[in-house]
Amino acid sequence: MPQVVEGSLAVKADFPIFARQIGGRRLVYLDSGATSQKPQSVIDAQAEHLRSHNANVHRGVYALAQEADAAYDQARRKVASFVGGQPQTTIFTKNVTEAINLVAYSWGRANVGAGDAVLITQMEHHANLVPWQMLCRERSAELRYLEVDERGELSLEALDRELARGDVKLVAFAHVSNVLGTINPVAEMTARIRAAGALSLVDGAQAVPQMSVDLQALGADFYGWTGHKALGPTGVGVLHGREELLEQMEPFLTGGDMIASVDFQSVSWNELPYKFEAGTPPIAEAVGLGAAVDYLTALGMERVRAHERSLTTYMLARLAEVPGLRVVGPPEPDRRGGLASFTIEGIHPHDVAELADRGGVCIRAGHHCAQPLMRCLGVGATARASVGVYNDAADIDALVEALLAGREIFEL
Amino acid sequence: MDDLYRDYILEHYKRPRNFGELAPHDLEALEHNPLCGDELGVHIRVKDGRIEDLRFHGHGCAISQASASIASEELKGMDLERAGELDADWMIELLGIPVSATRRKCALLNLKAVRGAVTGDNAWPS
Numbered sequence: 001m002p003q004v005v006e007g008s009l010a011v012k013a014d015f016p017i018f019a020r021q022i023g024g025r026r027l028v029y030l031d032s033g034a035t036s037q038k039p040q041s042v043i044d045a046q047a048e049h050l051r052s053h054n055a056n057v058h059r060g061v062y063a064l065a066q067e068a069d070a071a072y073d074q075a076r077r078k079v080a081s082f083v084g085g086q087p088q089t090t091i092f093t094k095n096v097t098e099a100i101n102l103v104a105y106s107w108g109r110a111n112v113g114a115g116d117a118v119l120i121t122q123m124e125h126h127a128n129l130v131p132w133q134m135l136c137r138e139r140s141a142e143l144r145y146l147e148v149d150e151r152g153e154l155s156l157e158a159l160d161r162e163l164a165r166g167d168v169k170l171v172a173f174a175h176v177s178n179v180l181g182t183i184n185p186v187a188e189m190t191a192r193i194r195a196a197g198a199l200s201l202v203d204g205a206q207a208v209p210q211m212s213v214d215l216q217a218l219g220a221d222f223y224g225w226t227g228h229k230a231l232g233p234t235g236v237g238v239l240h241g242r243e244e245l246l247e248q249m250e251p252f253l254t255g256g257d258m259i260a261s262v263d264f265q266s267v268s269w270n271e272l273p274y275k276f277e278a279g280t281p282p283i284a285e286a287v288g289l290g291a292a293v294d295y296l297t298a299l300g301m302e303r304v305r306a307h308e309r310s311l312t313t314y315m316l317a318r319l320a321e322v323p324g325l326r327v328v329g330p331p332e333p334d335r336r337g338g339l340a341s342f343t344i345e346g347i348h349p350h351d352v353a354e355l356a357d358r359g360g361v362c363i364r365a366g367h368h369c370a371q372p373l374m375r376c377l378g379v380g381a382t383a384r385a386s387v388g389v390y391n392d393a394a395d396i397d398a399l400v401e402a403l404l405a406g407r408e409i410f411e412l
Numbered sequence: 413m414d415d416l417y418r419d420y421i422l423e424h425y426k427r428p429r430n431f432g433e434l435a436p437h438d439l440e441a442l443e444h445n446p447l448c449g450d451e452l453g454v455h456i457r458v459k460d461g462r463i464e465d466l467r468f469h470g471h472g473c474a475i476s477q478a479s480a481s482i483a484s485e486e487l488k489g490m491d492l493e494r495a496g497e498l499d500a501d502w503m504i505e506l507l508g509i510p511v512s513a514t515r516r517k518c519a520l521l522n523l524k525a526v527r528g529a530v531t532g533d534n535a536w537p538s
Contacts, residue, residue: 346426350448350473350518354416367449380449380471409414410422410474 005393007310009303012390014039014295025360028398033178033339033386034364035228036209038292045291046233049284057283058257058274072283075290076273079238082293083204083223084214089246091239091273092281096205097127099224099239100172102252102276103201104131107222108170110250114140117167119198121146121154122376123177126369128203132172142167148376152180152329156188163196170199175207175218179368179382180329181312181336183207190219199245205229209388210308210338212301215240231296231389232289236282246272253278296389304389308338311387311396315340318400319385324412325403328377339386341368343379344403346412352383355409359402361395416509417474425474430484434467441528442470445521447514450476454525463490468522475515479507480522487526496531498523500538 012018015037018027029037055068073087080090093099108131112118118132122145136143144162146154154173162168171193176183186202193200204225207213215223222245227236241249251258251269255278260268269275296304313333319325324345330336344352353365365383367374374380385399434455442453450472457465466487468480483503487495503523504511511519520537528534 348450348471348473348477350450350475350515351417354515358414366447371449374449380451409417 005310005314007303007306008392009299009307009389010392011039011299012392014041015390016040016043018390022360028359028361028395030385030387030391030395030399031362031364032209032229032388032391033206033368033384035234036231036388037390038233038288039231039295041295042231042233042288042291046284046288049287054284056280068283071287072281075286078290078293079286080240082213082297083208083225083240084216085223085240086243088272089241089243091241091246091276092286093224093237093239093276094235094282095228095237096203096224096226097237099222099226099237100128100201100203101131102239103222103224103241104135106249106252106276107199107245108132108135109139112136112139112141112169115167116169117142117144117165119144119146119159119162119168119171121173122148123152123154123180123182123373124172124174124370125178125203125205126371127205128172128174128201129372141169144168145372146173148180148182148373151331152177152182153335154182154184154189156185156192159189159192163192163198166196168193168196168198170201172201173203175202175204175213175223176210176337177329177373178206178339179341179370179373179384181339181341182330183211183335183337186218186220190221194219206337206339209296209304211305221245227285227289227292230289230292232292233282233285236285236289238289239276243272246276251275251278255279257281299389307389308387309333311391311393312336312338312340314393315385315387315396315399318396319403322400322403323407328379328382338388339384341382341384343382344407347406347410349381349383351410352403352406355406356383356399356402358409359398359405361399361402363399416515418509421474421478421507421509424478424481428468428477428481430467430481430488431469432467433469434465437467439529441525441534443521443525443528443534445472445476445517447517448473450518450521452476452480452521452525454522454529456526456529458492461492463487463492463495466526468525472521473518475507475509475511475518476521479503479519482506483522483526492530496527498527498537500536503537 349365437455439456452470
């Protein structure tokens with residue numbers, strides 16, 4: 001009888017991929033930090049849209065086009081309301097990378113110049129690092145980093161010190177670290193940033209899938225996330241922005257759909273959010289994401305968070321049974337999201353992932369697109385197990401068994 | 413026995429041959445595997461058109477470390493011109509294990525460094 005972790009969900013059956021086997025074993029998927037699996041309802045919603053309602057959005061006068069318009073608009077309303085946002089300030093992008101690039105180009109290039117600084121943190125994913133590096137290089141601005149302490153956390157005092165220097169125009173940071181799992185104190189940080197007259201951008205890619213996110217309470221000027229980590233399809237991400245900022249900003253990508261009118265030598269922009277959605281948007285993907293947030297809403301995000309916390313507690317306890325295994329990031333499950341990055345003495349993380357795969361367990365190994373953080377941690381790479389709503393204690397047990405078997409193979 | 417992690421692969425991983433730095437050396441290169449952040453460098457001392465001695469340094473997985481260790485024993489004494497012409501098949505055959513597409517770069521990282529040091533061409537071996 002497998003162990004059942006108190007407070008955990010039991011929804012694996014909603015996800016058809018778990019009916020399949022890989023190499024004669026059941027699929028144990030512990031890589032939701034990279035991308036989530038999809039419930040049947042999301043797959044169905046996307047397929048049904050393509051099967052029955054497919055047309056391009058905007059400007060179609062025929063009934064089918066109006067159905068597509070309605071479906072796309074409804075998806076936007078659902079997605080906005082899921083995180084306490086407004087439809088007109090909820091922009092569909094390709095992913096969170098594009099959402100961050102949009103701000104770095106449209107806001108950054110108009111507002112950051114020589115003598116200014118952009119502040120990010122040492123725990124950022126390359127998606128929330130490289131766009132700022134490019135911006136600062138181009139504008140002769142300074143890119144500075146908030147340090148991550150030995151617990152894998154940021155210091156509010158260090159943030160205050162940086163802001164007191166008076167040159168910070170924007171602070172960009174992850175809501176939840178994709179490597180450490182650290183849940184950053186977003187509301188405390190954005191309050192300080194706002195008081196210092198700077199703007200805040202939060203990368204919510206890892207947070208939205210696993211905890212209740214209320215944009216009003218968090219207080220960020222920009223908040224980006226991606227659909228495919230939140231049970232939705234790939235190809236659709238989201239940027240929420242403060243309305244007056246979005247109104248002032250020039251568009252990022254230009255072309256069709258984002259204009260009000262075009263003359264031979266001049267153009268005027270469409271209203272929000274369309275100003276930032278050039279070209280045909282990811283319509284079926286947005287519809288799929290709408291179904292994903294419906295699914296998560298039905299589960300209840302408080303229950304989802306409780307599930308992630310209890311499984312992570314169980315995972316940290318079980319991983320401690322593996323000799324030589326060291327977990328990075330905050331030790332308390334209350335302060336971290338549903339993942340554990342770790343190293344095992346004597347086995348390179350790449351081999352750890354390969355050995356886990358021997359037991360049918362999917363985990364990721366590498367630098368997790370956070371090479372500067374890896375240098376801070378003093379490791380070249382880590383292995384990372386991350387949980388989703390569909391995981392259970394038996395999945396964690398399978399991981400631990402595979403790791404113990406791997407140590408045997410390596411004769412440790 | 414495991415297909416990939418054979419005894420001799422693990423033996424080379426745990427006790428790699430010709431690892432460290434070589435001072436002085438005539439040729440060198442440092443290569444990275446963008447997939448995992450691993451890095452592998454090589455120092456080569458040349459005498460009479462041959463690799464008189466070489467050392468690898470850096471960090472990586474069992475496949476990349478064993479691959480460098482096994483190759484180093486073959487490379488010592490090899491004609492420089494021949495070393496510059498070695499291809500991916502040479503390395504994979506020498507390694508003697510089934511290398512999946514995702515682990516191919518692990519296996520070839522050392523040869524990339526050697527070819528880079530010898531020929532100045534740091535393309536992935538084909």
